Amino acid sequence: MELKNLISSFFLLFLLVGISSTTAASTGKIKVRRPCKRLVFYFHDIIYNGKNSKNATSAIVGAPAWGNRTIMAGQSHFGDLVVFDDPITLDNNLHSTPVGRAQGFYLYDQKDIFTAWLGFSFVFNSTQHKGSINFAGADPLMNKTRDISVVGGTGDFFMARGIATLMTDAFEGEVYFRLRVDIKLYECW
Numbered sequence: 576m577e578l579k580n581l582i583s584s585f586f587l588l589f590l591l592v593g594i595s596s597t598t599a600a601s602t603g604k605i606k607v608r609r610p611c612k613r614l615v616f617y618f619h620d621i622i623y624n625g626k627n628s629k630n631a632t633s634a635i636v637g638a639p640a641w642g643n644r645t646i647m648a649g650q651s652h653f654g655d656l657v658v659f660d661d662p663i664t665l666d667n668n669l670h671s672t673p674v675g676r677a678q679g680f681y682l683y684d685q686k687d688i689f690t691a692w693l694g695f696s697f698v699f700n701s702t703q704h705k706g707s708i709n710f711a712g713a714d715p716l717m718n719k720t721r722d723i724s725v726v727g728g729t730g731d732f733f734m735a736r737g738i739a740t741l742m743t744d745a746f747e748g749e750v751y752f753r754l755r756v757d758i759k760l761y762e763c764w
């Protein structure tokens with residue numbers, strides 16, 4: 576009888592130890608993540624408005640049947656595909672010396688709210704930075720901040736991976752916007 580009790584209490588003990596260790600193991604997975612590298616840049620998009628083809632840094636290359644490539648379509652620009660080659664600066668001044676180019680596209684992919692999907696690279700060829708950082712992700716641009724993925728990099732940013740927090744720093748009608756990009760890399764080589 577006593578031995579039986581002892582065995583069952585041991586069994587209970589092992590069970591409890593087992594439960595607490597699995598709990599510890601699963602809570603252990605919730606790590607505090609800190610970036611190994613952090614960089615902040617701004618990039619400037621001058622939108623074509625029908626008259627500024629010399630200055631525009633972006634072009635509508637695809638539009639839905641109910642729109643055209645001169646002016647963004649109605650219904651939250653749904654269906655517009657825009658290619659851009661924008662200067663990157665270290666501060667929020669369009670006229671600061673660019674340190675690189677932001678090159679890629681955005682497309683509007685929701686009818687009832689302004690939201691876009693971004694695929695682009697930061698291309699650097701300066702004394703400070705050489706190489707590229709590649710970005711992709713959904714940009715619900717009415718939100719104050721949005722996170723997109725840093726999916727890779729080359730050169731100084733070899734194998735970079737992380738998150739970029741975007742913030743619309745300025746928006747001037749349908750002619751100009753400026754994004755602040757706070758890059759947090761969680762893999763550094």
Ligand SMILES: *[C@@H]1O[C@H](CO)[C@@H](O)[C@H](O)[C@H]1NC(C)=O
Binds near residue numbers: 626628629630
């Ligand atoms: C192009 O940009 C320059 C410099 O910012 C400005 O002086 C000029 O008016 C702009 N031209 C057009 C057509 O927007």
Ligand SMILES: *[C@@H]1O[C@H](CO)[C@@H](O)[C@H](O)[C@H]1NC(C)=O
Binds near residue numbers: 642643644646
């Ligand atoms: C493009 O669409 C806008 C808005 O519907 C219209 O005002 C403009 O004339 C169109 N431009 C061309 C070149 O078709």
Ligand SMILES: *[C@@H]1O[C@H](CO)[C@@H](O)[C@H](O)[C@H]1NC(C)=O
Binds near residue numbers: 700
């Ligand atoms: C980078 O800049 C250097 C010096 O200006 C130039 O020789 C080189 O062709 C550039 N590389 C690219 C990929 O643009």
Ligand SMILES: *[C@@H]1O[C@H](CO)[C@@H](O)[C@H](O)[C@H]1NC(C)=O
Binds near residue numbers: 715718720721
């Ligand atoms: C964007 O804002 C909306 C409304 O405030 C919110 O419901 C949504 O979760 C936000 N999206 C992201 C990706 O933060």
